Structure formats: C-alpha cells, structure tokens
Amino acid sequence: MAIKKALISVSDKTGLIPFARRLAAKGIEMISTGGTAALLKDAGIPVTGISEVTGFPEILDGRVKTLHPAIHSGLLAVRDNEAHQQQLAELAIEPIDLVVVNLYPFKETIAKPNVAYAEAIENIDIGGPTMLRSAAKNHQFVTVVVDAQDYEQVAAEIEQQGDTTLQTRRRLAAKVFRHTAAYDALISRYLSDQVGELLPESYTVTYEKVQDLRYGENPHQQAAFYREPLPVAGSIAGAIQLHGKELSYNNINDADAAIGIVREFADPAVVAVKHSNPCGVGIGATVLEAYEKAYEADPVSIFGGIIAANRTIDRETAAKLKEIFLEIIIAPDFTEEAKAILMEKKNLRLLQLATLQQESQQRQFRIAPVRGGMLIQDYDTKQLTPSEWTVVTERQPTPEESAQLAFAWKVVKHVKSNAIVLAKDNMTIGVGAGQMNRVGAAKIAIEQAGEKSKGAVLASDAFFPMPDTVEEAAKAGVTAIIQPGGSIRDQDSIDACNRFGITMVFTGVRHFKH
Incomplete structure (x- = not known):
C-alpha cells in the first residue's frame, strides 16, 4: 500500500526540509500546521494547511488545531475494514498514511534556570502526543516518525517500494510509545515536584541512553548506561571524558561512589575507590598532599582503582598518579601539563567534572530494583558539625x-x-x-x-x-x-x-x- 498523504508538524525542524523534499518527489501530499507549514512553503514544498483539512480554524493561540475527527479518523481507520472505509467515504475524510511529529520542548523549557510555571505549562504538548499515539496504534497501516534520526530509513524505503515495511512501522510505533511515555513521565514529575508530592501513589521515571556497555558487572551480563533527562550537577552522567578507553559498568558504578565521597569535603581532597568502597581518602593543603595521603592509606588496594579529586590536577600530582596503574581519574580540571603526562597512558580514563565541591542541597532519589518491584529513597546527604x-x-x-x-x-x-x-x-x-x-x-x-x-x-x-x-x-x-x-x-x-x-x-x- 503506497503512502499518499503525510501529516507533518514538528517543533524541532532539524533535517525536515531534505526529508520533505524526498517525500514530495514521490508525489506524497503533505498537510501541516503553523510554523511547520510556513517553513515548508518557504522551501517551495507544496503543503496544505491543517484548517483546509478540518474546515475549522486553528484557535486558542494554537492550542487547538489537530484535535479534530477529520485528522484522527484519517489516522485510526483500519484500511482493510470495509465499515471504516465506508464511513470515511461518507464523511469525505481521506486516510493519512504517514505522520511526522515531534513535541513541544517541555524538557528544554523546565531545564532553564528559574523558568516560570506558566511557561512550563504552556510547553506541555497535547495535540502532538495524541496524533503520535493514534498513528502508532494503527501502525499496521500508518508510518509514524518522532525522531529525525529515522528520516533516512523512512525516505529510503518509500523511494524503493512506495511504503515502509511492517517491521519498520512496528519499530517506529514502539519508539513513539517510549517517547510519549518519557514525555509524560517528565511532566508528571515536574508537576508532582511543584506540589511537594515526592513519593506519590505511583512513581514513573524516565532516563535517556548514554551508551551501550560491553557488559555489566560480569561478561555474561548485558548492560547500558542511562542518565536523567535533566542535568544533575556533579554527577557521573555529566562528566566529560577527555581521554582513555570506553567506560565499563563497574567503572561507572565506582566513579559514582568516588564522586559521592569527594563531594563531602571543602578542603582539597582525593579519594581512591575499589568496588564502590573507599580504600584511601586524604585531605591536605594541596591536591598533591591530599593524593599522597590517599595513596599512603592503602598503597596495595589503590592499584587498579579509581581516583576522584575536588581540585584541578596539576603537573606534580599527575606525575605521581602516573606511577601506578589506575582505571580512572576524575577532577574538575587538568592543567595542560597534567593532561600531557597522563595521556601517555593510552587506556587511562580522564574524566572532567566541573562540580566536585561539597554536596548541594538539590534533592534526588535513589532507585534500587528488587525482584518484582523497587525501593526508593532520597540520597544520604546528611551533614553534621561537631x-x-x-x-x-x-x-x-x-x-x-x-x-x-x-x-x-x-x-x-x-x-x-x-x-x-x-x-x-x-x-x-x-x-x-x-x-x-x-x-x-x-x-x-x-x-x-x-x-x-x-x-x-x-x-x-x-x-x-x-x-x-x-x-x-x-x-x-x-x-x-x-x-x-x-x-x-x-x-x-x-x-x-x-x-x-x-x-x-x-x-x-x-x-x-x-
């Protein structure tokens, strides 16, 4: 079944024009909304406005435009159901075969410092997720694209055979429901935080994949690394790798432990970690003195360990660090001389993490899976003075x-x-x-x-x-x-x-x- 009509409405317009041109070259009619329609017209791509399809204007500052039976009937109609097709014909509604939609930037909005509540609410997309879900439900017949990374495959399949394969449509539908679930999870978390519902009756979280890992704690275990959608200051997920081979599951776990310890200290501090436990911790007047104490604490266990420092690694400290085998060195920064010294070790990972000072008061929760459920608690950031x-x-x-x-x-x-x-x-x-x-x-x-x-x-x-x-x-x-x-x-x-x-x-x- 050839794709004849596409609905395109995107907030992120990356890669859209080349993709739309390839659709137009195959004679696919495009309908669109607001800014997306204007962009397509400016690029010389034929496009029909959504109001021409619905017979109803876009109203309420664009809050209502695609929430219309003429759109969702075209998305949800089962193509080999005679009753459905008869109803479409009676109502003069044409099927929509391809949906290209991405959503209002809610994550980017709430990530802005001191964002106003009203602005966050205005960036909750309603029509977009509804179209995506309708199209994804009917993926037996409708292709739905939520990610610009999929433009190439979809365009290539249409150019080769006039339609996408069922396997592709199923994959894209699954991606859509993951995407809308993540979007809704972020909204629910934001709103729950606003009213102080920290541990509500249901707890939905979402994470974004950083990378697949070669294996988990052991070679027979499959693993990947995910991060929270919004940046968390001073977390391993925010570290920049400057040098060395790919991080492993155990590297990331141990690095997280080292970061948590070194953030306890305001004075120059160095922490050495093995298997998530500190094997040496030292503080001093300089980062070098702190490292020497951490090393002296247990010169055996530090071998093959992970080092975290809360000050810039200088040349003298780097020279000392180079003397032993280490997996990772984490620091707010490295001088150019220090990097030159440490990068002589091909596999040594150097991680830069700007925020490694004392623990902030940003409240976070730690999730520990158990078979059949999970435990949730906030992190132990309790500090005491004498x-x-x-x-x-x-x-x-x-x-x-x-x-x-x-x-x-x-x-x-x-x-x-x-x-x-x-x-x-x-x-x-x-x-x-x-x-x-x-x-x-x-x-x-x-x-x-x-x-x-x-x-x-x-x-x-x-x-x-x-x-x-x-x-x-x-x-x-x-x-x-x-x-x-x-x-x-x-x-x-x-x-x-x-x-x-x-x-x-x-x-x-x-x-x-x-």
Missing part, C-alpha cells in the same frame, strides 16, 4: 580529635555496612567494609592500620550493640570514637570508653549503606 554531637564520656575530645572525628564520619558514611573507619592526620588508615558483624569490621580496619592506629580515631556507621568494638579499639591505641548511639546497651560502650580513657561522641544519625 556542634551537633553529644559527648557521652568523661573525657572531652581535643580539637585535633574533633577534626579527625569529623573527617572519619564523612568517610564512613560511604562505606558499605557494617562499616568501620580509622583515621589520623587527615587520612584514612584502616577501612573495614561490608562485614556481617561490627567487631569484625573493626578488626579488619585495625589490622590494616597496624601501628598507625595508636592515637587514631574510629568512626562507625551504626551503633555498637555491645562493648567489644570499644575493647578492640582500646587495644589498638584508638583515642576517640564517633558513632550514632541508640543501642539499648549504649551504657556498656560508654563505660568501656571511660575505663580506657577514650572519648566518644554520639551523632544521633545512622549511615547504613547496603
């Missing part, structure tokens, strides 16, 4: 201990539970992650720290159910502990700290991370 702690022991922390406790508390928040972090001199010296019991995590961190644990501080992501962790810390020479508190046996741990001369503070905030 003024919000409660000292529960006889001994008060010294100013230096308070500074190290604050540092360790920022790090332990990002370690998989059960989590223990030992810190000293503005660097981690021992990390116990993902253990089934808290004292086990403490033993791992203490063993890693070795002699450095003397005079160190200890942070725990959750309360101590019994005093055994305090006892292990005391044996190692730890002098200060920070933990949430809240156990029915808190007093046992407090008494143990008092017995060993350890100062302990309660935050009242837990940081489980599963």
Whole structure:
C-alpha cells in the first residue's frame, strides 16, 4: 500500500526540509500546521494547511488545531475494514498514511534556570502526543516518525517500494510509545515536584541512553548506561571524558561512589575507590598532599582503582598518579601539563567534572530494583558539625580529635555496612567494609592500620550493640570514637570508653549503606 498523504508538524525542524523534499518527489501530499507549514512553503514544498483539512480554524493561540475527527479518523481507520472505509467515504475524510511529529520542548523549557510555571505549562504538548499515539496504534497501516534520526530509513524505503515495511512501522510505533511515555513521565514529575508530592501513589521515571556497555558487572551480563533527562550537577552522567578507553559498568558504578565521597569535603581532597568502597581518602593543603595521603592509606588496594579529586590536577600530582596503574581519574580540571603526562597512558580514563565541591542541597532519589518491584529513597546527604554531637564520656575530645572525628564520619558514611573507619592526620588508615558483624569490621580496619592506629580515631556507621568494638579499639591505641548511639546497651560502650580513657561522641544519625 503506497503512502499518499503525510501529516507533518514538528517543533524541532532539524533535517525536515531534505526529508520533505524526498517525500514530495514521490508525489506524497503533505498537510501541516503553523510554523511547520510556513517553513515548508518557504522551501517551495507544496503543503496544505491543517484548517483546509478540518474546515475549522486553528484557535486558542494554537492550542487547538489537530484535535479534530477529520485528522484522527484519517489516522485510526483500519484500511482493510470495509465499515471504516465506508464511513470515511461518507464523511469525505481521506486516510493519512504517514505522520511526522515531534513535541513541544517541555524538557528544554523546565531545564532553564528559574523558568516560570506558566511557561512550563504552556510547553506541555497535547495535540502532538495524541496524533503520535493514534498513528502508532494503527501502525499496521500508518508510518509514524518522532525522531529525525529515522528520516533516512523512512525516505529510503518509500523511494524503493512506495511504503515502509511492517517491521519498520512496528519499530517506529514502539519508539513513539517510549517517547510519549518519557514525555509524560517528565511532566508528571515536574508537576508532582511543584506540589511537594515526592513519593506519590505511583512513581514513573524516565532516563535517556548514554551508551551501550560491553557488559555489566560480569561478561555474561548485558548492560547500558542511562542518565536523567535533566542535568544533575556533579554527577557521573555529566562528566566529560577527555581521554582513555570506553567506560565499563563497574567503572561507572565506582566513579559514582568516588564522586559521592569527594563531594563531602571543602578542603582539597582525593579519594581512591575499589568496588564502590573507599580504600584511601586524604585531605591536605594541596591536591598533591591530599593524593599522597590517599595513596599512603592503602598503597596495595589503590592499584587498579579509581581516583576522584575536588581540585584541578596539576603537573606534580599527575606525575605521581602516573606511577601506578589506575582505571580512572576524575577532577574538575587538568592543567595542560597534567593532561600531557597522563595521556601517555593510552587506556587511562580522564574524566572532567566541573562540580566536585561539597554536596548541594538539590534533592534526588535513589532507585534500587528488587525482584518484582523497587525501593526508593532520597540520597544520604546528611551533614553534621561537631556542634551537633553529644559527648557521652568523661573525657572531652581535643580539637585535633574533633577534626579527625569529623573527617572519619564523612568517610564512613560511604562505606558499605557494617562499616568501620580509622583515621589520623587527615587520612584514612584502616577501612573495614561490608562485614556481617561490627567487631569484625573493626578488626579488619585495625589490622590494616597496624601501628598507625595508636592515637587514631574510629568512626562507625551504626551503633555498637555491645562493648567489644570499644575493647578492640582500646587495644589498638584508638583515642576517640564517633558513632550514632541508640543501642539499648549504649551504657556498656560508654563505660568501656571511660575505663580506657577514650572519648566518644554520639551523632544521633545512622549511615547504613547496603
């Protein structure tokens, strides 16, 4: 069945004129609306205005133009249904065989800073999605194009055989429903946010594909990387890759973890991550000093890891970074000298991410799929200062201990539970992650720290159910502990700290991370 009539109405007019010329060359009649019709006429392409088809003017500032039975009957009529064809003939309605429509730029509108609510609402398309859905439903007979990337294939098939293949029409119909679903999801999210419905009765989200990945966590798993439609400041999705081979699933996951940790710090900081856990974190007066501390924290585990820094990587730091095998280096910027040094390593990925300062207050939700459903929670961006702690022991922390406790508390928040972090001199010296019991995590961190644990501080992501962790810390020479508190046996741990001369503070905030 040859395509005879096309309806064209687009907001994004990229590539439209060459495509329309190819349709016109095949004798296809085109009907159109407003600005699209004017563009086609100016290009010398014959076009019929929508009002000539409907017998009704475009009204309400263009809000109503295609919402008419003469349009939707032409789209929805089943071509091999005699009753449908008879009704079309009786009403003098001609079938529409091809629909080329893209939608008002709602995403681009709400992405503008301080966009007015009225402007956002005005950019909600009604007629466009309705035409797309009508045409896509009737894809057995109607070709529907929502993406300029498909112009070439559609034009080529029409030139070769007068129509598109059923396989193409099915593919394009599926694309349309994905597109309108994503469009509606963005609108519903915007409106829900406006009225404070953060966790409504139904939760619909949409993401845009960034790239297919070679595989997932393991080679037998299929994977792709998607990003949110609107930019999220300081996210891995917004990073610019300057150098190196393609990112993997695990690279992206670990890079996300590294970014989350380094954004905790205002001072120059460097974070080394392996398998989503920090293996070394350091802060210093310069990015070089911070890196040296992160490296010294665990020079074994950093091998093959991911580095995130919240300051520009300079020549001196780059020279140090080049000495070991790293997968990725993330930073707000790299000096030209630093890039020249690091780019000598062909596979080393360099990612530039402008916003790597302290966590913003932009509220976001983390989605964790489970079989048959999903869990949703906002990100753990809770920040505490020493003024919000409660000292529960006889001994008060010294100013230096308070500074190290604050540092360790920022790090332990990002370690998989059960989590223990030992810190000293503005660097981690021992990390116990993902253990089934808290004292086990403490033993791992203490063993890693070795002699450095003397005079160190200890942070725990959750309360101590019994005093055994305090006892292990005391044996190692730890002098200060920070933990949430809240156990029915808190007093046992407090008494143990008092017995060993350890100062302990309660935050009242837990940081489980599963």
